[in-house]
Amino acid sequence: MNKKFAGIITTGLLAAGLGIAVQQPITHASNGYTVVKSSFPGGIGAKVYHAKSFSKNAYVWKHLNHKEKAANLKNYPNTTWYSSGTIVLKHNGKNSVYYQVYNMSPVSKKLVTGYVWRGYLNQGYNPDFSKVKSILLDKMTNTDYGRFISQSPTQMVTRQVLSLFPNSKVTVNASLYALFRDTKDKPKGNVLAFKDVDNYLNSPNTDSNAQRVAKIKSMLLNHGVDLNKAYTIGIYMNGFNLKKNVDDPQQGLVLIEK
Numbered sequence: 501m502n503k504k505f506a507g508i509i510t511t512g513l514l515a516a517g518l519g520i521a522v523q524q525p526i527t528h529a530s531n532g533y534t535v536v537k538s539s540f541p542g543g544i545g546a547k548v549y550h551a552k553s554f555s556k557n558a559y560v561w562k563h564l565n566h567k568e569k570a571a572n573l574k575n576y577p578n579t580t581w582y583s584s585g586t587i588v589l590k591h592n593g594k595n596s597v598y599y600q601v602y603n604m605s606p607v608s609k610k611l612v613t614g615y616v617w618r619g620y621l622n623q624g625y626n627p628d629f630s631k632v633k634s635i636l637l638d639k640m641t642n643t644d645y646g647r648f649i650s651q652s653p654t655q656m657v658t659r660q661v662l663s664l665f666p667n668s669k670v671t672v673n674a675s676l677y678a679l680f681r682d683t684k685d686k687p688k689g690n691v692l693a694f695k696d697v698d699n700y701l702n703s704p705n706t707d708s709n710a711q712r713v714a715k716i717k718s719m720l721l722n723h724g725v726d727l728n729k730a731y732t733i734g735i736y737m738n739g740f741n742l743k744k745n746v747d748d749p750q751q752g753l754v755l756i757e758k
Contacts, residue, residue, distance in 0.1 A: 531565035533591050540585040540600070548639045549581045549599070550626035558620035560601065560612060564589060570614035571603070573621075579605040580626045587615065606631040637676055637736060645672050654739040660713045661737070661753070664720075667730040668755075674734030678752035687732065690757040694723055701751035704742050712740065716753075725755065732756040 529535050551558060551573035558573040564587065585600035596617055603612045625635070625644040629651035640648070649655045649662070649670065662670065677685040681693075697719050707715070720727070734754040742750050 529564035529589060531567055533564055533566060533589050535564065536588040536590050536595055538585065538587040546582040546584045546639075547623065548625055548636075549583060549601070549621040549623055550579070551576065551581075552620055552622045558616070560614040560616045562614050564598070564615055571612045573616070576603065576605065576612075578607050578626060578628055578631055579603045581616070581621065606633060634738065637672065637679065640672050642670070642672055645675065646670065654741065655737070657709050657712055657739055658735060658737045660709065661716055661735065662733065664713070664717055664727050665731060665733060667728055668733050669730075670733045670735060674732050674754060674756055675736050675752075676734070678734030678754040679736040679749060681749070681752070687734070687756045689732070692723075692725070692731075692755040692757065694719060694753070697753055698749065701737065701740075701753065702742065702749050705740065730758070732758070 554574045554577050556574060559569045560571040560573065562568040562570040581599075581601045581603055583599035583601050587598045587600065589596050589598055596619075598615045599618055599621065601614065601616055624641060625639070625648070627644075627647055629635075629648045630653075632648060632652050633654045635645075635648055637645070649658050662668075671687075673685060674687050676682070677687055677691070697716060700715060700719065705712075717727075732755075734752065734756065737751045737753075740751070
């Protein structure tokens with residue numbers, strides 16, 4: 501999987517999920533609301549947010565005039581919201597910042613788009629990954645990624661592989677390199693990559709999870725890897741749910757010696 505291909509997919513999601521994101525900046529509103537300024541960077545630069553509270557009403561509005569509600573954030577406990585634009589609205593003499601957003605939910609295919617006051621959101625993925633099957637790795641923080649690995653049902657093998665390394669830690673930057681092998685993402689230090697492990701991770705098989713972990717462990721030991729050493733780990737695995745007719749790597753593992 502190369503970054504160009506991933507970028508095309510993400511751009512498509514942005515365009516499909518929030519078609520107005522590619523329009524010219526909004527210059528007006530109504531119902532007492534006035535647009536002071538707006539910014540829509542476009543491309544794949546959407547930022548990731550989640551609701552600050554799931555107990556209080558916090559509305560996403562269909563339009564900037566605040567006449568029609570699109571959603572109440574408290575009713576979307578598993579949802580992450582992507583913002584592709586920022587609007588400063590003036591109402592009753594006061595300026596407020598709004599984000600143009602659309603939802604990504606692991607439990608519903610219903611698309612919600614609209615505008616929400618930024619005070620209702622915290623930056624980062626929704627911390628509940630218990631029903632999330634996949635993520636955009638380059639949008640994650642180390643904390644987000646750690647939660648995804650520890651909670652997601654697709655990360656069982658990942659958790660078992662990481663349990664082989666009791667003194668090591670995972671980082672997003674190292675994991676991006678493990679997946680894409682882009683030289684500009686190469687972490688500092690001595691990067692250990694293993695061709696046989698890469699080949700196994702990206703070859704369909706019917707092994708059980710226990711067999712997969714055992715084979716990965718055996719290959720690492722054959723390379724002289726000290727499992728008790730403190731490495732920075734780059735890892736991206738999707739539970740061997742490999743897509744057909746994709747030439748680029750879909751899973752990856754590297755170790756970085758400090």
